[in-house]
Amino acid sequence: ETGVTQTPRHLVMGMTNKKSLKCEQHLGHNAMYWYKQSAKKPLELMFVYSLEERVENNSVPSRFSPECPNSSHLFLHLHTLQPEDSALYLCASSQGVAGVGNEQFFGPGTRLTVL
Amino acid sequence: GDSVTQMEGPVTLSEEAFLTINCTYTATGYPSLFWYVQYPGEGLQLLLKATKADDKGSNKGFEATYRKETTSFHLEKGSVQVSDSAVYFCAHMNTGFQKLVFGTGTRLLVSP
Numbered sequence: 001e002t003g004v005t006q007t008p009r010h011l012v013m014g015m016t017n018k019k020s021l022k023c024e025q026h027l028g029h030n031a032m033y034w035y036k037q038s039a040k041k042p043l044e045l046m047f048v049y050s051l052e053e054r055v056e057n058n059s060v061p062s063r064f065s066p067e068c069p070n071s072s073h074l075f076l077h078l079h080t081l082q083p084e085d086s087a088l089y090l091c092a093s094s095q096g097v098a099g100v101g102n103e104q105f106f107g108p109g110t111r112l113t114v115l
Numbered sequence: 116g117d118s119v120t121q122m123e124g125p126v127t128l129s130e131e132a133f134l135t136i137n138c139t140y141t142a143t144g145y146p147s148l149f150w151y152v153q154y155p156g157e158g159l160q161l162l163l164k165a166t167k168a169d170d171k172g173s174n175k176g177f178e179a180t181y182r183k184e185t186t187s188f189h190l191e192k193g194s195v196q197v198s199d200s201a202v203y204f205c206a207h208m209n210t211g212f213q214k215l216v217f218g219t220g221t222r223l224l225v226s227p
């Protein structure tokens with residue numbers, strides 16, 4: 001595997017289910033991100049982890065719970081979601097969280113549908 | 116607050132036509148500017164970037180120039196191909212903390 005991978009690619013869940021999204025980066029980076037991409041809205045940054053510590057949480061509802069066990073893996077645990085949470089969830093990684101023009105590398109995303 | 120404004124899509128062009136996608140931004144300080152591209156079913160890929168005023172980013176025939184005076188970073192390509200059909204996102208990032216602020220994206224459709 002190369003780059004940033006995400007599993008599953010598609011997920012359909014009911015509002016009472018609990019599921020998790022997984023992201024893995026093979027780039028040796030030390031920062032990882034979760035974004036939400038909804039139709040006709042800008043990408044929304046949800047969480048940022050640097051060296052496995054959360055450094056940003058953009059007022060995301062508690063039904064989304066991130067976990068970063070090491071610098072290569074990032075999870076997003078989901079429970080009691082709402083239909084408006086249906087979106088494409090993108091993971092990204094970078095070398096550091098500060099600096100001029102550091103590139104973020106994105107995974108292909110998980111398409112989540114909440115029924 | 117910080118924001119990025121892109122032209123509404125879709126932009127529909129014939130192959131070999133000239134492309135311009137407008138992007139303006141609002142930010143404090145001197146942000147780095149980016150264009151990302153998203154092909155169907157894929158994540159975002161960095162297309163080009165510029166880190167200071169008057170810099171020109173270029174890649175795969177696409178160009179954009181960092182215009183501080185007009186706070187703009189318009190994307191251009193002289194001759195588009197069908198394979199350029201995708202969604203293009205303009206974004207900026209302040210130097211102090213790597214938080215990307217994205218526009219809503221512009222879908223480009225190129226027909227043969």
